[in-house]
Amino acid sequence: MKIVSIKNLAVSYGEKNVLENITLDISEGVLCGIVGMNGSGKTTLLKSILELVKIKSGEIRIFDNVLKNVRQKIAYIPQRATIDWDFPAMVEEVVMMGRINPKNLFSKPNKNDKEIVRKTLEQVGLINFTNRQISELSGGQQQRVFLARALAQEAELYLFDEPFAGIDKATEDDIILILKALQKEGKTIIIIHHDLNSIKDYFNELILLNKTLVAYGKTEDIFNKKNLETTYNGRLPMFF
Numbered sequence: 001m002k003i004v005s006i007k008n009l010a011v012s013y014g015e016k017n018v019l020e021n022i023t024l025d026i027s028e029g030v031l032c033g034i035v036g037m038n039g040s041g042k043t044t045l046l047k048s049i050l051e052l053v054k055i056k057s058g059e060i061r062i063f064d065n066v067l068k069n070v071r072q073k074i075a076y077i078p079q080r081a082t083i084d085w086d087f088p089a090m091v092e093e094v095v096m097m098g099r100i101n102p103k104n105l106f107s108k109p110n111k112n113d114k115e116i117v118r119k120t121l122e123q124v125g126l127i128n129f130t131n132r133q134i135s136e137l138s139g140g141q142q143q144r145v146f147l148a149r150a151l152a153q154e155a156e157l158y159l160f161d162e163p164f165a166g167i168d169k170a171t172e173d174d175i176i177l178i179l180k181a182l183q184k185e186g187k188t189i190i191i192i193h194h195d196l197n198s199i200k201d202y203f204n205e206l207i208l209l210n211k212t213l214v215a216y217g218k219t220e221d222i223f224n225k226k227n228l229e230t231t232y233n234g235r236l237p238m239f240f
């Protein structure tokens with residue numbers, strides 16, 4: 001089964017076209033990177049999958065279904081700058097939000113939920129911050145809280161918008177190991193990522209985006225100088 005299937009997607013903000021002619025099928029169990037310049041439409045692509053933007057044309061199916069029927073199977077971390085970090089909530093509460101069933105908002109967390117929250121906080125190295133206010137954490141620590149929330153949800157599909165921005169290298173290494181373990185369990189993970197140096201090591205598939213799809217496929221097949229030049233409008237970062 002295709003986990004995400006996109007056909008002829010186009011998105012515009014007002015008159016401005018930001019995505020055109022995007023067609024791709026993402027299979028189960030891939031760890032897929034989305035790579036492209038600032039403004040190339042990466043965030044908009046993830047938001048289209050989540051119906052957070054209105055699409056101009058095209059069709060998106062998730063788990064061969066429509067979003068509203070599969071929402072609980074999807075974990076999403078938005079790009080950090082867009083999150084309001086000032087709301088009063090404890091770290092543990094934020095992560096517990098990953099356990100809340102949107103169909104039953106008032107159900108009480110059970111023992112299993114509490115254990116999963118504990119485990120994910122441990123995984124992201126925040127077990128000693130359980131009862132702290134999220135507003136008192138550093139930017140990188142806050143980002144880890146939101147990652148823990150996504151993990152606690154035990155989703156099938158993970159959509160992460162630059163999860164490593166502002167995260168130290170050691171933590172990033174830990175998190176990538178967690179994500180690779182999820183991939184081994186058959187989960188599908190799609191990550192917007194800027195660091196070209198780690199692409200080959202992290203992702204087995206890539207989406208190269210520059211308003212249209214430059215290339216989509218196995219990293220070993222498409223991560224090359226020619227495609228990156230098209231992705232970065234000829235201004236290839238010092239890489240090849």
Ligand SMILES: Nc1ncnc2c1ncn2[C@@H]1O[C@H](COP(=O)(O)OP(=O)(O)OP(=O)(O)O)[C@@H](O)[C@H]1O
Binds near residue numbers: 036039040041
């Ligand atoms: N809400 C909006 N209203 C109008 N234009 C928008 C809106 N959101 C994004 N855009 C524009 O759409 C284009 C694509 O934006 P998007 O956020 O998808 O880029 P991105 O690839 O995620 O960039 P970055 O690497 O900087 O996060 C940009 O030109 C941006 O200015």
Ligand SMILES: [Mg+2]
Binds near residue numbers: 042
């Ligand atoms: Mg973005």
